[in-house]
Amino acid sequence: MPGSIRLRQDYSAPDLRRLASRSKDANQSRRLLSLAAVLDGMSRADAARIGGMDRQTLRDWVHRFNQAGPDGLFDHWSTGPASRLSDEQKAELALVVEAGPDPVVDGVVRWRRIDLQRVIKERFGVEYHERHVGRLLKKLGFSHMSARPLHPGQDAATVAAFKKNFPRALTAHIGHLPKGKPIEIWFQDEARIGQKNGIVRLWAKRGTRPRQPADQRYQNAYLFGAICPARGKGAGLALPFADTFAMQLHIDEISRHVKRGAHAVLLLDRAGWHTTEKLIVPRNMTLIFLPSRSPELNPVENVWQYLRQNWLSNRVFDTYDAIIDAACQAWNNLIDQPQTITSIGMRDWAHIGQS
Incomplete structure (x- = not known):
C-alpha cells in the first residue's frame, strides 16, 4: 500500500472551508472540505467520504493541491488529440x-x-x-440543411434591387389608400400534389437501407397556398387545375382571411394565371409581382418543402380524392401552427416595421 502524503501547511482548515464557501465550482468546494477535514485530524477514509470519493481519489487530489494549491482542485478536462489539419x-x-x-x-x-x-x-x-x-x-460552422430554390437563369442584381426598393414600390402601390390603413403582407404560390410523389430522409438504424413506396402514376391536384407571416395566418385551396378560374377562387379566399379593416398586399410570381387581366382583384387587395426567375423571394416555396417533408412525401395515393384529402390535411396542419408560418415566412426586406 502506498504511504501517506503530507498535506502542505500554508493553508489552515478554516482557510480551506472559507475558500469552499466562496467557490462557484461545486467539485472544487467538496475537495476543499475533504482536505480541511484531513487538516483537522480526521481519518483519510472519513475525509474522503465528505467529498464523495474514495481514499485513492483523495490521495490524487492531495498531490494536485500540494503542487498548485486550491487552483489544482478544479477539473481539467482533456481537449483530446490535436487536430491533424492546420x-x-x-x-x-x-x-x-x-x-x-x-x-x-x-x-x-x-x-x-x-x-x-x-x-x-x-x-x-x-x-x-x-x-x-x-x-x-x-x-467549422456547417450544418446539414435544406437549400432554398434558385432559378438557373436568375439575375442576382435584379433580386437585390427588388429587395432594396421594396419599401418604395410598396408605397407606390398603396398610395391611394387612406393614411393609417393597416397593411398585411401576403405571399402566394401553387404546388402540384400527386401520385408521382417524392421520397424524403427518415431516421433508420445505421447499416440498414430503408425502403419507401414510390408510385409511378400521374394523377395529381394543385394546392393553392398563401400566408401572412406577420399574423401567422394562411389561406389555401386544393383544386384540380392551375388556371385563371382557380386563381380567382384563391384570391377571393385570401380576401376573406384579411383582417377586417386592413388591406392585403399579395406578392406572387408571374405565372400566366396571375398576370391575366381577367382576374378580378378584391377591393381589399393589391398585387405586387416578384421578379422573374426568383423563387427564393417567395417563402411559400419553403412552405411546400415543409409540407412535403412532414406530411406529403413517402406516401401512395390510390385515388384523386386521397390526394385532395392529404393536401387539405397537410395545409390544415400548417394553419394550426401559426408560429411555424411566421418562422418560415418572415422576410426582413418585406416586413420592415412589422412585428
Whole structure:
C-alpha cells in the first residue's frame, strides 16, 4: 500500500472551508472540505467520504493541491488529440465546402461526408473516418440543411434591387389608400400534389437501407397556398387545375382571411394565371409581382418543402380524392401552427416595421 502524503501547511482548515464557501465550482468546494477535514485530524477514509470519493481519489487530489494549491482542485478536462489539419487547411476546406462540388470532376451535385473524406485525403494527406468528417464540418460552422430554390437563369442584381426598393414600390402601390390603413403582407404560390410523389430522409438504424413506396402514376391536384407571416395566418385551396378560374377562387379566399379593416398586399410570381387581366382583384387587395426567375423571394416555396417533408412525401395515393384529402390535411396542419408560418415566412426586406 502506498504511504501517506503530507498535506502542505500554508493553508489552515478554516482557510480551506472559507475558500469552499466562496467557490462557484461545486467539485472544487467538496475537495476543499475533504482536505480541511484531513487538516483537522480526521481519518483519510472519513475525509474522503465528505467529498464523495474514495481514499485513492483523495490521495490524487492531495498531490494536485500540494503542487498548485486550491487552483489544482478544479477539473481539467482533456481537449483530446490535436487536430491533424492546420488552421490554414481547415480554412481551405471551408472554402471547398462553400463552393460546392463540380459535377464533372467530383461526380456529385452536393457534398456528402464520404466525398469530403476523399477530398481531405487527396488534398491534405489526412484520412478521417466518415463520422469524424461530420464532426469536423460542425466545428467549422456547417450544418446539414435544406437549400432554398434558385432559378438557373436568375439575375442576382435584379433580386437585390427588388429587395432594396421594396419599401418604395410598396408605397407606390398603396398610395391611394387612406393614411393609417393597416397593411398585411401576403405571399402566394401553387404546388402540384400527386401520385408521382417524392421520397424524403427518415431516421433508420445505421447499416440498414430503408425502403419507401414510390408510385409511378400521374394523377395529381394543385394546392393553392398563401400566408401572412406577420399574423401567422394562411389561406389555401386544393383544386384540380392551375388556371385563371382557380386563381380567382384563391384570391377571393385570401380576401376573406384579411383582417377586417386592413388591406392585403399579395406578392406572387408571374405565372400566366396571375398576370391575366381577367382576374378580378378584391377591393381589399393589391398585387405586387416578384421578379422573374426568383423563387427564393417567395417563402411559400419553403412552405411546400415543409409540407412535403412532414406530411406529403413517402406516401401512395390510390385515388384523386386521397390526394385532395392529404393536401387539405397537410395545409390544415400548417394553419394550426401559426408560429411555424411566421418562422418560415418572415422576410426582413418585406416586413420592415412589422412585428
